[in-house]
Amino acid sequence: MEEKVKTGVFSNGLIWFGAAVSIAEILTGTFLAPLGFGKGLAAIIIGHIIGCVLMYLAGLIGAKTEKSAMETVKISFGQKGSILFSSLNVIQLVGWTAIMTKSGAEAAGIAADLGSGWVWCLIIGALIIIWILAGTKNLVRLNTAAMLGLFVLTVILSVLVFRGKPSIPSGEGLSFGAAVELSAAMPLSWLPLISDYTRSAEKKRAATFASAAVYFFTSCWMYVIGLGAALFTGESDIAKIMVASGLGIAGLLIVVFSTVTTTYLDAYSAGVSSVSISGKVNEKRAGAAVCVIGTALAIFAPVTRFEGFLYFIGSAFAPMAAILITDYFILKKDRSQSPFSLVNLSLWIIGFAVYRAAMRIDLPIGYTLPVMIIVSILCVIADKIFGGYKYAR
DSSP states (O other): OOOOOOBOHHHHHHHHHHHHOOHHHHHHHHTTGGGHHHHHHHHHHHHHHHHHHHHHHHHHHHHHHTOOHHHHTHHHHHHHHHHHHHHHHHHHHHHHHHHHHHHHHHHHHHHSOOSSHHHHHHHHHHHHHHHHHHHHHHHHHHHHHHHHHHHHHHHHHHHHHTOSOOOOOOSOOOOHHHHHHHHHHHHHHTTTTTHHHHTTBSSHHHHHHHHHHHHHHHHHHHHHHHHHIIIIISOOOHHHHHHHTTOTHHHHHHHHHHHHHHHHHHHHHHHHHHHHHOTTSOHHHHHHHHHHHHHHHHHHSOOOOOHHHHHHHHHHHHHHHHHHHIIIIIIOOOOTTSSOOHHHHHHHHHHHHHHHHHTTSOOTTOSHHHHHHHHHHHHHHHHHHHTTSGGGO
16 A cells, blocks of 8 residues: 655645546536526536535545545445445546546547557556556656646636637537536546545645635636637537647647546546455555556547436435435444444435436436435434444444
8 A cells, every 4th residue: 555645735736626627527518508608607616516515525534534535435334335335436437537538539639640549548548657656745746747737728728718709509408407417527526536635634624625626616617618618619629629729739738638637536546445445455556457447448448428427426426425424524423343334325225316316307406416415314314213223333
């Protein structure tokens, strides 16, 4: 297991700036274009407030307990019960690694055609492995240099996108509630990861707040770039916009390094989650293995359509987070010494089903917040009724 190195507020902020600057976030922003700029912006902000508040609470649990994300899940679901979520997390992180690598490779191929998409997949995959093997201490230096360059280049990209007059593109309509949910989905996808990084924070509350706040502003920025690209340029492919605007090598750097700094978190956290499944696993080696698998999927599997994947993540991890947050902050319960909590696992199944059912209803604030409130209330009620039972503790 990698030696724990205490991280500062600034380094935690850098990590989450890198997580938010990604082609996937920009692309998700383009999906909101049918709403127009005003409503689209409102949906982005509301969705990110919901998602990032939950990110903060989940990350604070990891910071206070100094446990990884999937280790904190044992607080609510027990030693064996948490294996389900660790496994789901590894699966979704392999998926994210494949999606991000494929998206980055396609965009890089437009900026600099190397003859075949698989070449860029291999280049990006190799860079991600370098990021993983660099370790926490060296990553601060790598991230500082990479983030400074990405910040400057993203400002340039923002200026290029918001030229001209906005228009509403033709296509299928999107409800405001669905747009809010798509905006909340990205921060929700980080719920099973954030504690992997806040667990080593020296200033626990400050570093966790910086992580969530930096992610909030940067992710909103990326969504707005995507929204603006679709409305102001009529083009949803950011790589084509960069090429047409003459960004050249600078545009290529945005694509490659934003993909690497985001996907690194996915692959590394998959390694951390693997340790929760089997303590004999080495975090870095497992993360590198996930990167190899994700890169292979990016080359050989069709992984570019991911709206359904985002909704699956929400339905699986939002109820889990609701139970964990309720147990830790409200009920003050720790079930980590039990094999599993049958009550909480049952509540998670109910929450998953309620989320999937709620997707058929057009709610103005999306599905995540109502479902999590329902699950939290059920959690409190269940504790009153079943709190004394062995596998409820």
